[in-house]
Amino acid sequence: MTKHNVMEQMICAAARLLENGATVAVGTGAPCAAAMLAQKTHAPDLLVLFEAGGVAPILPEMPISVGDSRTFFKGVMATGMCEIMETCQRGLVDYTFLGGAQIDMYGNLNSTVIGPHDRPRVRLPGSGGANDFASFCWRTMVITPQDKRRFTQQMDYVTTPGYLTGGNARAEAGLPPGTGPYRVITNMAIMDFEETTHRMRVISLHPGFTIEQVIDNCGFELLVADRLEHTAPPTPEELEILRSEVDPAGYIIGRA
Amino acid sequence: MDVVERGRGELFTSPDPDEAREFFRSKNKSLVPKVMSVREAVERFVRDGDYLAIGGFGANRIPTSVCHEILRQKRRGLGFLGHTSTHDFQILAAGEVFDRCDVAYVVGLEARGLSPNARRYMESGKVRITENSNYGLSLRLKAAAMGLPFLPGRHLMGTDTFVHSPASVTTCPYTGKKLVLQPAVYPDVAAIHVHEADVYGNCRVRGIHISDLDLARAAKRLIITCERLVHSDEIRSDPTRTSIPYYLVDAVCEVRYGGYPGCMAHEYFSDEEHLRQWLDVERDPEALAAFLQANIYGVADFSQYLELNGGMRKMSRLRRMELRIRAEEGNHDEA
Numbered sequence: 001m002t003k004h005n006v007m008e009q010m011i012c013a014a015a016r017l018l019e020n021g022a023t024v025a026v027g028t029g030a031p032c033a034a035a036m037l038a039q040k041t042h043a044p045d046l047l048v049l050f051e052a053g054g055v056a057p058i059l060p061e062m063p064i065s066v067g068d069s070r071t072f073f074k075g076v077m078a079t080g081m082c083e084i085m086e087t088c089q090r091g092l093v094d095y096t097f098l099g100g101a102q103i104d105m106y107g108n109l110n111s112t113v114i115g116p117h118d119r120p121r122v123r124l125p126g127s128g129g130a131n132d133f134a135s136f137c138w139r140t141m142v143i144t145p146q147d148k149r150r151f152t153q154q155m156d157y158v159t160t161p162g163y164l165t166g167g168n169a170r171a172e173a174g175l176p177p178g179t180g181p182y183r184v185i186t187n188m189a190i191m192d193f194e195e196t197t198h199r200m201r202v203i204s205l206h207p208g209f210t211i212e213q214v215i216d217n218c219g220f221e222l223l224v225a226d227r228l229e230h231t232a233p234p235t236p237e238e239l240e241i242l243r244s245e246v247d248p249a250g251y252i253i254g255r256a
Numbered sequence: 257m258d259v260v261e262r263g264r265g266e267l268f269t270s271p272d273p274d275e276a277r278e279f280f281r282s283k284n285k286s287l288v289p290k291v292m293s294v295r296e297a298v299e300r301f302v303r304d305g306d307y308l309a310i311g312g313f314g315a316n317r318i319p320t321s322v323c324h325e326i327l328r329q330k331r332r333g334l335g336f337l338g339h340t341s342t343h344d345f346q347i348l349a350a351g352e353v354f355d356r357c358d359v360a361y362v363v364g365l366e367a368r369g370l371s372p373n374a375r376r377y378m379e380s381g382k383v384r385i386t387e388n389s390n391y392g393l394s395l396r397l398k399a400a401a402m403g404l405p406f407l408p409g410r411h412l413m414g415t416d417t418f419v420h421s422p423a424s425v426t427t428c429p430y431t432g433k434k435l436v437l438q439p440a441v442y443p444d445v446a447a448i449h450v451h452e453a454d455v456y457g458n459c460r461v462r463g464i465h466i467s468d469l470d471l472a473r474a475a476k477r478l479i480i481t482c483e484r485l486v487h488s489d490e491i492r493s494d495p496t497r498t499s500i501p502y503y504l505v506d507a508v509c510e511v512r513y514g515g516y517p518g519c520m521a522h523e524y525f526s527d528e529e530h531l532r533q534w535l536d537v538e539r540d541p542e543a544l545a546a547f548l549q550a551n552i553y554g555v556a557d558f559s560q561y562l563e564l565n566g567g568m569r570k571m572s573r574l575r576r577m578e579l580r581i582r583a584e585e586g587n588h589d590e591a
Contacts, residue, residue, distance in 0.1 A: 028367045051390060052313045052340065053464030060580065064528070065366045067313025067340065067466060069521035069578060078463045078521075081340075082398055082470070085391040089410055108415075112387065117420060123378040125364035127417050128340070132391035135411035157416045164414045173414030174425065174434025251367070 004234045006145070006187040007253050008242060009206050011037060012234040013185050014097065014143055023047040024095040025088060025133050027066050029252055030143045031097030036062070036246045041238060049093065051129040053079040062247055066129075085129070088136035091176070096133035099144045104155050105200045105220045106169075107142065107162025107181030107193060109134070114156050130160040135175050139182035146186035151218040163198035170198070189214045190231060194223050204229040257429060263412075263421035265386035268335045268356050269307050271405045271439035279442075279476050285503040289455040294481065294558065297507035298325040301477045302445050307335035308354070309397075309441075309475060311448030311468040314342025315365065315518035315526055317461075319481045321511045321558035322447035327351035328553060337443060338362040339393040340466060343518055346534060349374040350548055356384040358441070360393045368531060373538040387420035388412075392438055394467045399440035400474030408435040446475035449515050450500070451523070453482040457505025458491045458498050463521035465499065472500045481511040483523055511558055513571050525577035530565055 004012075007030065014034035018024055020043040026035045027050075036059055039046050047056055050063075054071030055078070063070040072078040087093060100109035101124055111130060115121035134140045140162070144150065162181045163170045171177045180198070184191040190204040201223035202214055207230065215222055234242070247253050292300075302308065308326075312318035323344050326334075336354040338345060342365045348354060350373055363374045377383065388396070389411060399407040412418040413425060413436055424437045448468050452460040457480055461468065472478055480500070485508070491498055513520075517527035537547040555561050562571065 052316070052466050064368070064526065065314065065316055065342075065519070067316040067464065068519045068526065069316075069463060072464055072521070078465075080465045080469065081390060081394045081467050085394065112417070117385075117416070119381065120379055123363055123375050125361050125370070126338070126359045126387060127389040127392075128361035128364075129390040131389040131415060131417050132411045135413075159415065159417050161413075161415050170414065174410070174436075175413055176410055 001236060001239055004239055005253065008234050008239060009231070010143055010185050010187060011242060011253065012238050013190060013206070013231055014141060015041065017141065017183060018043050018046055018095060021045050022094045023049065023092060024097070025049045025051065025084070025093050025137055026097055028063055032062060033242070033246050033252050034097065034143070037238065037242055040241050040245060049084050049087065051081055051084050051133070053081060053084060055079060062251055085132050085136065088133060091138070093137045095139050095141060096137040097141050097143055098130050098134060098160060099142060100160065102150060102152050102155055103142060103144065103184070104152060104162070106164060106166050106198055107140070107184065107200065108155060108158045108164065109142070109160040109162065110155050110157045112157045112159045117157060127159050134160045134162070135179065138179055140180065141182055142184045144184070144186060146188060146217050148217060148219040151220060153220040163193065166198045167196070188217065191222070199223050201225055202228065204231045206231045207233045257426040259424045259426055260434065261425040263418050263423045265421045266356070266384060267422040267439060268358060268386065269441050269443070271441070273403050273405050273440065276400065276442045277403065287456050287502060290457055290505060290508045291455050291485070292507050292509060294321045294325045294509045294511060297479045297509055298322060298329055301479055301506050302326055302331055304331055305333045306444040307337070309337035309339070309443040309446040309471055310341065310344040311446060311466070311471055312344070312515070312518070313340045313466045314344065315531065317449050317515050317520055318344045318518050319447040319449040319479070319514060320347070320516060320518065321481055321509070321514050322479055323347040324552045324558065324561065326353055337393060337441065340390055342366060343531065346371045346374050349377040350544065352377060352382070355382060358386050358388055358393060360388050360390045365531065365535070369535055371535065371538055373544055386422055387417050388423070389417060392421065392423065393441070394470070395438040396441040397467050397470040397474045399438065400442045401470040404440055406437040406439050408437055410435065412436050441474065443471070443475045445477040445479070446471050447479040447481065448472060448500070449481045451482065452484050452486045453480050453508050454486055454488040454491045455508060456488065456502035457500070457508050458488070458502045459500035459505070460497045461499050469499055472504050477506045478504050479507045479509065480505050481509045481514045483512060483514060483520065485510045513562055514558065516562060516571070517565070519578070523578060524571060524574040527565070527570065527574055
């Protein structure tokens with residue numbers, strides 16, 4: 001088997017964080033691949049929800065849209081957006097996966113505009129379900145490649161809440177207590193958020209990357225854990241399942 | 257309840273439930289046949305300046321024929337509910353039919369990429385924009401479907417999405433917790449594509465309904481396109497399956513493959529080739545103009561558009577994809 005690429009590393013690292021019996025709200029792409037991989041390895045009882053209304057599908061292949069027919073294929077229920085979002089709002093959903101054009105040290109995300117809102121240089125899709133999932137799900141995970149422009153000190157716009165301005169700002173703003181960003185999985189490392197300041201902190205390096213590279217490819221000051229771990233590379237079993245069952249056409253893992 | 261904070265996003269529609277009640281009181285609720293062509297439905301029920309909403313989820317169960325017809329009839333100055341909106345938004349942006357938009361998700365086509373033309377249109381300054389989230393717009397429709405002026409939620413707070421939204425933050429009178437209030441949206445007109453309807457407009461939807469059941473109840477005028485007309489006896493033989501009743505509906509149009517090039521659950525899968533073609537031609541405004549002329553403006557109706565894009569042979573292939581009928585099970589194109 002050929003060596004893994006960074007996308008495969010990111011998907012495997014994300015999949016391992018989903019324990020059996022957990023609930024997760026996912027979108028298309030890498031998050032969906034991570035959920036499918038988790039289900040086919042250590043977490044067969046992972047409950048997967050799609051925002052448009054798909055509940056617990058037996059995914060025959062990677063969906064193209066979070067509302068396409070695969071998202072409720074052999075599912076237990078085909079419902080609507082309020083049902084899914086309110087299941088999250090009631091506290092039943094452990095994890096969600098998000099991404100964005102910009103992320104800051106508190107895990108806030110921008111998927112709306114680059115430049116000023118009234119005269120943007122680039123118009124992006126907007127929140128979609130991201131603001132809702134990040135507000136309601138207990139733990140938000142972000143899967144994204146890192147570079148200095150994406151990991152920025154200067155957010156053009158906060159579409160989706162992380163820890164806002166840090167400390168207790170998130171709870172004070174009125175968002176449900178105990179929620180917030182949990183892990184950021186990049187092409188180089190895994191980060192968590194320090195308990196008091198809620199600043200992003202490197203906790204694990206992927207094989208082949210140094211802490212200097214992680215710091216150099218980030219536009220804000222990262223905290224670094226006292227004991228830095230090393231992310232295990234994808235196992236042959238994970239790679240086999242990922243390549244032959246989860247994404248045989250290489251839509252996601254072929255992008256790296 | 258005291259308002260702690262108010263978003264500065266423009267409110268494009270009145271959330272007043274009594275104005276809506278007056279309208280719904282005057283709406284004709286008699287059991288009469290409403291079958292008509294898409295052309296007639298758009299002529300009669302979509303007016304310049306209306307606030308429009310489209311059902312489905314972007315490229316899933318969307319009433320594509322109504323979007324095309326709105327372009328052909330050159331509607332102008334519409335407001336648009338940009339809720340989970342992808343290919344529908346792409347079409348309407350190509351026709352420049354709207355000048356104000358509530359945004360939850362627009363411009364993108366999910367995993368397929370971003371629409372270059374929709375992006376240009378949204379960056380042009382021609383569109384007034386108010387932000388929200390998908391659940392935010394679902395809640396705004398649900399509030400209207402309930403006949404209320406608003407509903408509370410626990411999202412948006414602390415973000416720029418709130419700042420550019422029409423929502424308010426208040427304190428809960430029972431718990432003292434902060435809540436976001438989302439104002440009801442009563443669209444002037446909505447179009448929803450369903451699997452089956454009878455001539456009166458009783459509708460059956462299979463699979464996920466997204467926010468369409470609330471949208472059908474929130475909208476003042478409602479155009480239904482359906483894959484198949486069914487006899488009213490069939491509807492009455494199993495009323496559990498009716499999710500949109502006739503008295504909400506103004507027009508019923510039978511449009512087979514009416515969700516093309518999107519996915520229609522249990523019927524046909526999306527045509528990724530054609531959707532990619534849209535994204536490709538949009539890179540060049542002249543190519544886009546020629547493409548729109550060939551596929552929409554110069555076309556008499558939706559069946560002609562289907563013919564142009566592969567006709568029955570293509571539809572059969574998409575149907576077999578949706579039903580996951582493999583080659584060894586007889587999935588081969590007819591000669």
